Amino acid sequence: MRAEQKSGSLMAGPYAAFLLVFAVYPIAFALVLVFLQWDLVTVPTFAGANNIRLLLHDGRFWRAVANTFVFLSIHVPLQIVTALALALALNRQLAGRSFWRAAFFLPVVISGAVVAILWSHLYATDVGLINRLLVKIGLSPVPWLTDPRTAMPAIAVMVTWKNVGFYVIIYLAGLQYIPRSCQEAIEIEGASAWQRFRYLTLPSLLPQTILVVTLSTINGFQLFIEPYVMTGGGPLRRTYSVVLYLYNNAFAYQKMGYAATIGVALALIIGIVVFAQRRLIGRAEAL
Amino acid sequence: MKQLRRIALYAGLTIAAITFIYPFLWMASATFKPAAEAGSLALIPHDITLDNYRTMWARAPFGRALVNSTFVATTITLAVLVFGSMTAYAMARLNFRGRPALNAATIAVLMVPGQLTLIPLYTLIVQLGWIDTYAALIVPYLFNATAILMLRQFFLQIPQSLIDSARMDGMSEPRILFTIFWPLSKPVLSIVAIFTFMGAWNEVLWPLLVVREQNLMTLPQLLTVFALGGGAGTVGVSLASAMVLVVPVVIAYMFLQRNFIESMAGSGIKG
Numbered sequence: 001m002r003a004e005q006k007s008g009s010l011m012a013g014p015y016a017a018f019l020l021v022f023a024v025y026p027i028a029f030a031l032v033l034v035f036l037q038w039d040l041v042t043v044p045t046f047a048g049a050n051n052i053r054l055l056l057h058d059g060r061f062w063r064a065v066a067n068t069f070v071f072l073s074i075h076v077p078l079q080i081v082t083a084l085a086l087a088l089a090l091n092r093q094l095a096g097r098s099f100w101r102a103a104f105f106l107p108v109v110i111s112g113a114v115v116a117i118l119w120s121h122l123y124a125t126d127v128g129l130i131n132r133l134l135v136k137i138g139l140s141p142v143p144w145l146t147d148p149r150t151a152m153p154a155i156a157v158m159v160t161w162k163n164v165g166f167y168v169i170i171y172l173a174g175l176q177y178i179p180r181s182c183q184e185a186i187e188i189e190g191a192s193a194w195q196r197f198r199y200l201t202l203p204s205l206l207p208q209t210i211l212v213v214t215l216s217t218i219n220g221f222q223l224f225i226e227p228y229v230m231t232g233g234g235p236l237r238r239t240y241s242v243v244l245y246l247y248n249n250a251f252a253y254q255k256m257g258y259a260a261t262i263g264v265a266l267a268l269i270i271g272i273v274v275f276a277q278r279r280l281i282g283r284a285e286a287l
Numbered sequence: 288m289k290q291l292r293r294i295a296l297y298a299g300l301t302i303a304a305i306t307f308i309y310p311f312l313w314m315a316s317a318t319f320k321p322a323a324e325a326g327s328l329a330l331i332p333h334d335i336t337l338d339n340y341r342t343m344w345a346r347a348p349f350g351r352a353l354v355n356s357t358f359v360a361t362t363i364t365l366a367v368l369v370f371g372s373m374t375a376y377a378m379a380r381l382n383f384r385g386r387p388a389l390n391a392a393t394i395a396v397l398m399v400p401g402q403l404t405l406i407p408l409y410t411l412i413v414q415l416g417w418i419d420t421y422a423a424l425i426v427p428y429l430f431n432a433t434a435i436l437m438l439r440q441f442f443l444q445i446p447q448s449l450i451d452s453a454r455m456d457g458m459s460e461p462r463i464l465f466t467i468f469w470p471l472s473k474p475v476l477s478i479v480a481i482f483t484f485m486g487a488w489n490e491v492l493w494p495l496l497v498v499r500e501q502n503l504m505t506l507p508q509l510l511t512v513f514a515l516g517g518g519a520g521t522v523g524v525s526l527a528s529a530m531v532l533v534v535p536v537v538i539a540y541m542f543l544q545r546n547f548i549e550s551m552a553g554s555g556i557k558g
Contacts, residue, residue, distance in 0.1 A: 007460040008383025015374040016389055018430045023396045026407035033407060040413055089300055102544040103304040106311065109540050109547055111489035113507040114529045117514050118314050121522050127326035129313060161306070169552035222402065225491050229511055243402060243492070250406055251496060260406040267403040 033260035040254055051261040061262060064242045065269065067152055071241075072220045074156040079216045080209060082164050087171035088201070101172075105165035112162070116229035119158045120145065123230075145231055148238040155226050155239055163219065167212050174208035175201070210281055214274050221270050242266050311533070318527040325522040339523035343513075346524075349531050351502055352509040356532075359424045359505055360487035366429045367483045368476060374430065375438035376464045380450060393432045409496050423497040424505065428487060433554055434479045441475040442468060481543070481550035488536065506532040 034051055038044035055061055086104055090097060107115060122129045123144040131141035144154040178201065186200050224243040227233050233240035242262065250259035312330055318339050320332040327333075343349060377383065378390060408427060417423040445468060453463045469476065494508040504512065510528050519525035540547050 004381050004460075005383050008377045008381030008386065011373045011377035011381065011460065012383065012386070012389060014370060015430050015435070016385065019389075019392055019396065021411075022408065022427050022430075023399075023404070023432075024392070026404035026411065027399060029407040029410070030403050033410075038410075040410065086303060089296060089303075092296065094296075094300075098545070100300050100304060101548065102540075103307050105544070105548050105552075106307055106537075106540070108551060109485060109536055110311070111491070111507045111532055111536075113489075113491045113511050114533055117510065117525060117529050118310055121314075121317075121526065122310060127522070129310075129326075129328060132326065132328055165307070165548075166552055169548060218400070222400075225511070229514060246402060246405070247492070247496070250409060256406055256410055263402045263404075263406050267400045270400050 030260050030264055033257050034264055036257040038256040040256055044257070047257055051257050054258065055261050055265055060237070060240070061242070061245060061265075063237050064240045064245045067238060067240055068221055068223065068242060070152050070238075071156045071159075071223060072217060074153050075160055075220055076213055076216050078157070078160045079164060079167055080212055082160060083167035083171055083212060084205070084209075086164065086168045087175060088197075090168065090172060091175045101165075101168070104168050107162045108165045110162075112225045113229060115158065115162050116226045120230045123154055123158075146235055148236040151231055151235055151239045155223075155230065159219070159223070159226060163216065167216070170208050170211055171205060174205045178204045206281075210278065213277055213281065217274060217277065218270055221266060221273075242269075311537075314526050314533075315530065318523055318530055320523055322521045322523060339521070339527040340530075342524045343519070343528045343531075346519075347509060347513045347528070348502055348504075349506070349509065349528060352504050352506045353531055355421075355503060356488060356506040359421065360484050362425050363428045363487045364480055364484045366425075367431045367434050368480060370430055371434045371479065372438050372442075372464060372469070372472075372476075373461065375435045375442055376460070376468060378435070379439045379442035380447075381460065393435060396432050397436070405492075405496075412497050418497055419500040419503055421503070424494060424503075427493075431479075431483060434483060437475055437479060437554070438472070441472055445471055477546055478550040478553055481546055482554040485536075485547075485551060488532075 035047060035049070036044045037047040037050070090100055090104075094100065121127075125131060125141060125143040125146060128141075128144070130144070134141055142150060145151050182200060182204075183196075186196050191199070222243055223241040224247065227239040227241050227244050228247075231239045233244055243266070246259050246262040246266070249255045249262060313328070316330045316332055317325055319335050319337070320327070321334050321336050321338065324333055378386060378393075412418060412423045412427075415422075417426070449467055450463055453467055458466070489507060490505070491507040491511060494505050495511070498504055498508065501509070501512075510532060513519055513528055514525050519528060
């Protein structure tokens with residue numbers, strides 16, 4: 001028993017130390033940094049509630065938050081619809097199912113930096129692949145990333161494309177859990193395909209849908225490399241993301257206190273939004 | 288009617304698959320096209336050239352970045368497997384003081400969004416004097432809470448009798464872990480290995496913060512800096528540099544796609 005105690009402490013000790021240094025301390029220090037002004041070179045000074053006051057009136061920060069909601073309003077519904085459609089297709093009797101699955105999942109394994117660079121060439125106004133296709137079928141080219149109205153939707157579509165394979169797998173797992181007997185029963189009742197989807201499949205997949213909403217929302221708040229590479233936050237700051245603003249405050253402007261304040265605010269906003277979504281979905285289900 | 292619906296299903300799947308695969312094929316082919324041809328939709332280049340690769344290789348240290356990325360991602364993966372399973376073994380099978388607290392802390396840590404700790408971690412690295420070192424890229428990732436919880440969950444299911452008889456034979460706990468538990472845990476170890484490696488391989492925000500020296504940059508970082516700094520110049524060169532990052536992943540993915548999907552979907556990691 002004593003020996004087990006000792007081995008246990010020895011084997012888990014390094015992890016406990018790691019957690020203290022790289023998780024507990026940073027969380028605590030984030031809350032301290034909120035009240036400091038620090039450029040990493042000179043001695044940090046106490047700033048009281050200055051950072052918080054600044055943040056509440058910072059048009060750029062709230063612009064970035066608003067941009068994120070624009071992103072989410074397109075990304076989340078689109079992600080649910082595309083992932084669900086592909087999962088339902090894959091859930092049938094299919095030849096080469098693992099090929100289709102692997103094809104849909106491919107962008108998930110590719111680095112976000114690569115996807116952003118690739119898509120900035122696809123979206124390019126004059127030589128971009130998408131506009132060439134549009135011109136070929138007789139439409140006029142769209143300045144996807146340089147028009148303030150289309151830039152964020154364009155990024156949202158790209159991120160949906162990149163992640164959809166991941167959510168397809170989640171929905172596929174959920175579909176396996178719908179009992180065969182329920183499917184047979186509803187078919188015997190003479191339900192149409194739409195009725196089966198609406199009254200059996202969709203409600204059965206509610207836990208998966210909640211997961212998709214939560215994860216794609218969190219993912220949306222973490223948007224960084226896409227605007228960093230593709231637009232620099234423009235045009236007219238319409239693709240500026242919160243993490244990009246946080247990064248610039250730390251890296252370009254050396255404002256550690258303010259950057260940390262943005263980080264804490266972002267964590268709070270994520271928590272509130274995810275909580276509100278769950279409440280809303282729960283209420284919608286009760287209807 | 289039924290026949291027609293099958294055809295529609297396969298047509299839909301084919302269009303979807305093309306949407307996901309074609310951009311990567313186009314990217315690969317664009318890297319072999321001369322600049323004048325770069326924008327064409329064709330997948331087979333008219334004139335094949337290696338100039339894009341030569342230019343990219345000459346303008347920025349991509350060979351060095353490939354070595355850096357491989358070294359960083361491999362070290363992190365090995366550490367997460369070895370240290371992670373030691374921790375998980377202790378948390379699953381050994382009684383020691385503070386075990387419940389450690390369990391609770393691990394779950395709590397997973398609920399805190401990374402953006403909250405990003406800046407304090409960065410200032411910590413600055414104060415440690417680790418800017419522009421491998422330590423900055425590796426040490427914060429030596430342990431992974433997701434990996435530990437997954438391994439712990441798996442280790443909990445291994446019968447106690449195996450441990451008891453090994454102890455009778457006088458085996459030490461680490462030896463029980465590595466000679467008895469590890470061979471039984473190959474599925475979960477491969478899941479952890481893949482998502483850890485992919486996470487480290489694709490990570491870009493953290494290197495952008497802690498590394499400025501070009502020779503220390505990892506591939507996604509150098510790629511980003513190269514593309515933004517205008518070093519790439521043409522579409523072909525920019526995409527050729529991206530290929531260095533993509534090709535190893537795609538090759539591994541072709542052979543291990545089932546493991547990749549299981550691993551990355553299971554861990555919730557999206558590069």
